Every structure is written in C-alpha cells, then in structure tokens.
Amino acid sequence: MKKFTVLGVLFLLPITAYLFFASGVNHFAKLPVLTENVLELNDFKTEDGKTKQLKDHITVLCFFGKDVESSYANAFNLAHEIYKKNYQFKDFQFVILTPEGVEDEVRILKTKLTEIENPENWNFVFGKPEAIEKVFQSLKTNYTLNDNSASPFVFIIDKDRSLRGRDNDEDFGVLYGFDARVYSEINNKMSDDIRVILAEYRLALKKYNSKREI
Template identity: 55%
Template sequence: MKKTFVLVVLFILPIVAYLFFASGVNNFGKLPTLTENVIDISTIDDGNTFKNKITVLGFLGNNIELKKGNAFNLNQKIYKPFYQFNDFQFVMIVPKGSEEKVEELKSELGGLVDIEKWKFVFGDEDQIKNIFNSLKTDVSLDEHLGTSYVFIIDKDKNLRGRKKDEDVGTKYGFNTTSVAELNNKMEDDVKIILAEYRLALKKNNADR
C-alpha cells in the first residue's frame, strides 16, 4: 500500500496537476468577443485601419486639455509596456478643429516615450458617433464627443472585453481616469490578447 501511495504521489498527481493548469491556461487564453464588425477607422482616415492590428481605441473629445491626465495614465500604464509589440497601436479619435491641441498633447507624451504608435484621427460629429455606436457598449460619449473609456479592438475589427467581470459583469472598456483599473484589469487583458495572437502565430508556423 505504501509503495502504491508513493507511486501515486510521485507520478499521478503531477500529471493531474499539469492537466488542471493546462486547461486553465487554455480557458484563460482567450479574451471574449463582445461586438463583431466594428466600423473601421479607415472610413474616416484611409491611412489608418483596425484590420490586422491590435488596437486600443479612444475618443478624446474636443476638450483635450481636460483629458491629458487620462492620456498620461494610458501612456505610462498600457502604451509604454507594450508598444514594441508588432501590430499594436493606439488610435485616438478627435473632432476636427482640435489639431493644435493634439500637437501639444503629442509633444508632451513624446517626452516620456516614443509615440510612433499613437495614431490621432480627426472626424466630424457623425463619423465619430458612427464608429462609437458600432461598438455597442453601455458607455456614452459626452457633449464634447469624448469619453474617459478606451476599448480593445482585435485584428478582425471585433471589440474584446470581459463577460464576467467581478465588478460590472460585462465590461466593454476601461476607465483611464482610474490607474487601479488600468493596472489591475486592462493590463491583464492586453497581455491576454497579445498572448493569444502569439500562440496562434506559433501554431501557424508549426503547421507549415
């Protein structure tokens, strides 16, 4: 009996543990799709697109001076750790007429890190609302056509998020006013979607 018990402990339990954690990794390795076929940013600016990019999408509004703190939080907590990954970008949609304010913001952000992958796209009210509404979230734009929330868009133009967030249930976006939310939730979700595409790439290469 003792030999059998020792054999179980030494050989069987590690296999069971491995299978348990392996299945957990598989379940954890996908960030849920919440909305499919988000309107592409190319409808506003044909030099930019969501296709084949992992995008953090934001709507700054025309009161950019009041959104600088949000942009700095996002820059430090999310952009800076991940911007060197291939196919990763930030897209900020801004109302036309805000070009000068955007240049000022870019200058300040650029003092902290290379902001090559920060993309600013200018649109009119209808264009901005069309893209925002296509996200189909529980968040609203304010009177300045902005929001403090940002959203993760995958390479197929789908909105990714959480279906079972412990605080709000379905979580469509992340509040850039909250450093804790960026640290504790958004950073994790960005890691998941980046890992998802890395694993898919490795599998495709292995199958060739």
C-alpha cells in the first residue's frame, strides 16, 4: 500500500506543479513596461469641460473613433470582463479618446453601459483627430488607427504613464494591447494582466502603509 502511495505522489507531483505554474506565469512578476512616457491627455476634455489625466491612475486606454456605434461590441466585452470586476479599485479608470462632434453617440453608449454596471469610471474625452493620433503614436506599438481615429486594441497604462503588456507572449511575442473584438483575449489575457497590475499596486500600498506604522 505504501509503495502505491509513493508512486501516486511521484506521478501527480510533476503534473500539479506544471498546472500551478502554467496557470499563473504572470502572477509572480510585474507586468513588463513596454513604452515609457505615454503622452498626457492635455488636449482633451470631457463633455462638461473637465480634463482627465493618465498620471497617478491605472488606465484602460481605448480609441473608439468617429463611428462610436461600431465599437459597441468591444465596449460590452470590456464592460463585462474588465470594467465590472475592477472599477471600484482606487485610481482605476477607463479613458476613451473620441473626436469632437460625437457627444450624442457617446451618451447613447453610456446609457447602454448602465445596463451592465455603473459607468462612473468610463471617461470619454474629446479632442481633434490630430491629438488622438499623437497619443496613439506615443504608445509606440505596431498598430495603427483607422481613418475614423479608431482602433480595436485597448491598452493598460500605469500610474507613471507607461504602457504595460507582455514581452514574451506565447502567441504574439510582444503584446502591446488587447483586441477588444476577441472575447477570449479580453477574458483571458487582458483580465489576467489587469489582475497582475492591480496586485502590484496593492502590494506597493501595503508595503508603504507598513513602513508608516513602524
């Protein structure tokens, strides 16, 4: 009986170890910085004239362009799999860059988003197409905006205005952003990476508070 127990342990241990590490590679390291100094949003305003900043926030940065309705499916994927799970985390925000003149379309989308979760941290900001292009170019990715100043890819920006992503992704190599059209990519890769960066900041805050108590 003892012999079979030992054999069972020897058989199961490598499998258990593999599943443990394979399911959580990103959980044991910080999410890599791919681009530093992403351009701040100084040339953009919300509908009520306020500014939004990347600095000191964990931001999901999106580019919905002139044809907002064509991004509905992307927005709903993000709302269900990313926003709904994380929007109450302090300093977490969605920022969507859109051209001036689509305010009515944005209001319709925000109404639809209320059916999923309180959209208080969905921040739509408006600016000129040239300003949108400048921010997009500052990400230094291998993606491009279309003629409507839109992209299906969404990006994780940290509190220091650095683009975070994967530098050794099993499918893409360097993964700068996540294709919001692909539900599985948002539900798996992006959701995992958001957990990693939020855990990183939780740990940093915990260490900071511990030092203050000493």
